[in-house]
Amino acid sequence: MAYAIEMLHITKDFPGIRANDDITLQVEENTVHALLGENGAGKSTLMSILFGLYQPTSGTIKVNGNEVHITDPNVANDLGIGMVHQHFKLVECFTVTENIILGKEPRTKLGTVDMKAARAKVVELSERYGLQVDPDAKISDITVGMQQRVEILKMLYRDANILIFDEPTAVLTPQEIAELMDIIRNLIKEGKTILLITHKLKEIKAVAQKCTVLRKGKSVGTIDVETTSEEKMAEMMVGHFVSFMVDRQDATPGDVYLDIEHLNVKGAKGVLAVKDFSLKVRQGEIVGLAGIDGNGQTELAYALTGMTKIESGTVKFMGDDVTHESIMSHYRHDMCHVPEDRHKHGLILDFKLKENYIVHSYTDEPFAKNGVIQMKAVDEYAERLSQEYDVRSGEGKETITRSMSGGNQQKAIIAREFDRNSKIMIVVQPTRGLDVGAIELVRKKIVEQRDKGAAVLLISLELDEIMNLSDRIAVIHNGELTGLVMNKGISENDIGLMMSGGLSKFDEEAKV
């Protein structure tokens, strides 16, 4: 069988780091080829080289058997290579259609953009591949899941034959993941070739034929997916045996620390996104909030952390009413917040890593004295956090955060938030974009915080994570609480039904 892509002996050096070391990757035509590796293993770098964002230090690339020099993304486009980036590259204030056609607009005879034809083409593509989008919605108003579908449509609009998916399921719900798998199978039927960058072994098992494993910038090998077990793949990726399940004793919950009553919160469009929502989280327990993306979780998290105005209802932290308090006041009431959007909220990307570690505590001893930052104390703190949470970066604590890989950025946020040992933890999507090794670490830390006596509200789109970590599971659908159950003997299917509004279930035992 012919190869659609061959990347031969690719090496890429960055200042202070060799991101790719003699990697060879051969992708057969019309197959799904997975690229597996931890954060910082060099997957994104390798794909950026293929897409023309970086130039390799050495090595050759062949597309359909011909040697090519991909000097920029336009060359990649011309070769029929398209990429869905881990962090979407969309213009927020443009509509779906405008984003898809951007750079390749159909024109009328007068030379103006033919929006009618563009819209028709978008609708046609979206129907053909089962990618549901609202062609007239603005990007800033649609869910992350739909934004991803826009990214895929962008490639299809450009007639890409080789599609690179960079961590495509990191932000999707179980149902959306299943849909994406169908989409991928469909694309293969239509003759496309797909390169899937992921560290989710289930997905590799589900759709991929071949899998190349990278570790620390080197290729560990290419395997046949059908004949290799998930455990084996995980071991190849990490270098040692990994356990997926976090050991967790039963919770011994105490007083109610987080008390949400009859909460109503408006969303971006001015309509209620959270409706009459009540939930109590006790000291020493993890309550997992499951739900499909865009069902009010984001607004709920903003409301609980003081980042948005609450229409009505109350939020109490350890008995104190914080409903209308400032964000700072929430932190003073011993809250920590792992935000959903790490680039918008979690990090000041142009700050150095060490500066990002002190965004909440920069005025506190020992980081400040008399209003002056004590860089030595900050340095020591940064060293310790990076070490403890395994945050890796090219120039250590001095690295500009923007240049770090997504997983390490997320680990930096986790490190900063968890290290404060807060009593009330609002944790949103904590393992988004992390690899199995890091997921294991973060999940262990969450349980550790619970055992230290924190009340944890875990908001996650990953059902696996909710099922794995929660003591009680709450489900949100369309802004309303549709279920509250003990995490014992409940089936994934039931939770899924509650998430889609098809079932409402409240355990007597789960009530507080």
Add this chain to the structure above:
Amino acid sequence: MTRRYSKLTISLIAVVLGILVGCLILVITGRNPVNIFIALIRSLTGFSVNNPARGINIMYPLNWLLSSVPIILTGLSVAFAYRTGMFNIGGEGQFIAGSLACATVALLVDLPPVIHPIACILAGGIAGALWAFLPGFLKAFRNINEVVICVMMNYIALYFNDWFVRSFLPIDKLTLARTVAFPETVSLGDLSFGTASQFNYGVIFAILGVIIFWFIMEKTTFGYSLRATGFNSEGSRYAGMKNRRNTVLSMMIAGAFTGVAGAIVIIGSYGYGRIFTAFDNYGFDGISVALVGGSSAGGVLAAGLLFGLMNASETQFQILGIPSEVSDNIQAAIVFFVAIQYGIKIVLDLIGKHRMNKKVKEEVA
């Protein structure tokens, strides 16, 4: 990946290109471009290339420093706001407000020497800060674009100054276009070293300004939160920082830098309260200085000295038969090249690549 070039490299290249543009204009118009360098050397060192026998006249470098002082301060002003994510284009208004407050304290308050000019300059700084309060406040609490408000505030200052001076300050009977001279207690001293230069102790405030800017921005918790707000206001809001307070304070501090510049200029170079008929452009020059200086304290100092040199050279240009506008052309070209720094980076990348290829070829051969 494109390599990272330091801001300094980009700025230096922009300066060289800017001067080359000046030369090009002279060549096209049939003049001798070498004269630009002769003029610049004269202003920089006081040494006359055309007439070496005259030796070194220290007046020229003193005038260079004199013209640099206000634009270093206005440059700091623009840079300070910029680091917090705002564009302070209200320098002209803050400058006039500073001049006016300074003139008022100079003419209507009796104070001993040394104390008096310091009080005048402080008044100028406070007035500049107050003038910048409104744009900052409206931006922070009403999300109104600060650029629009700043520009309006400039014109309000221009005419308010006119009315205030004519209504409340003693007018010079002879010209009717300015106030009477400041009392002798209001003096910034004489640093002319016996030359005809007006160079004075005002320079101390520019140096202090650079140090204060650097200290606040790079060392204090306040500066840390300002930078956070400037880089990512949503991120700093999430962190619990007081974005609105920061926005207002940052604009006010920016205004204070410019207000001080207004006071120093009016004391050091005029000695009387002015009725402005048009803007002096110190505030606008500050934008160029901040841009070329990369909005850092050291960068603004260097860029202020550079633009000060260009301004101070205008007379030399004319003496050597170069239209003084060429100085403006060069300044504009420098700003232009800094503004298109991505273009410069691309060119540098291409050169780098070309060299590497050549090297590889040589090695293969």
